Amino acid sequence: MTRLILLVAGIAALAIACAPSAPAKPTPTVPLSQAKLAGTPALAFDKRQVDLGIVAQDQQTTQTFLAINLGGGPLKVGTVSVKAEQGCDVAEAFTKGTDDLKSEEAGLVFVKFGPHQKLGAHRLNVSVASNDATTPVANLSVSFTVAESAARSQAGPRLRADKDIIDIGTVPNDWPFYEEFTLRNEGDAPLNLTGKLEARVEEGC
């Protein structure tokens, strides 16, 4: 499987670059916390909940959460488990770069799910264990509504994204966040991604 990373360098610059390997570990600027002053680990996330809107029944999706150590001591993310609170999906979770996070370092938690057995509203609860003594198990959620898959021809190159929209709800100022979309060629011919990739603002400043 080829895995190329297209990085939007920053919305302010609205620039995009193409790199042949995985991105460097994100190191966000985050506010000082009491745990940092105390020298203990403190786990935070870029968001607590995600709404993916409508997804097709045959769609496979991977949702990413940025796990950040806001504390002053080393943070170790432990078991990550996923449970369907609504709907009946089977999902898996895995992490990248979260074994030993120093202060202000970040890693990624991935939740992978689909295709889906049933239509309708779904909500997955993601439990993340860590050595954060204040919150040893943090809970995240992913919501979406499964709709019937549209008939899709596989003739020629066919682009499919793992989701069309990510809504992360309310976020505070100066808070880091990070998203990924997976683009897949589901056709029977090579798919060429062309033109200049730019993030544009549809709403907001």
Added chain:
Amino acid sequence: MVGATTLKPGEDTTLALPLLMGMHQGMEGLHVFAVDIRSNDPVDPVKTLRWRFNVKEGQP
């Protein structure tokens, strides 16, 4: 986009959108960022992906 990216049948790639400095003060409110993915897909030559969030002043 730097160069062209080609995916063979069954291959995938990741589009990453890091906003690690967040949204600064004065940028509160609903935001929708969109990325148009152009390709040689004959049925869907421009696919738009959206990222939506609402910025509020204060700490999490």
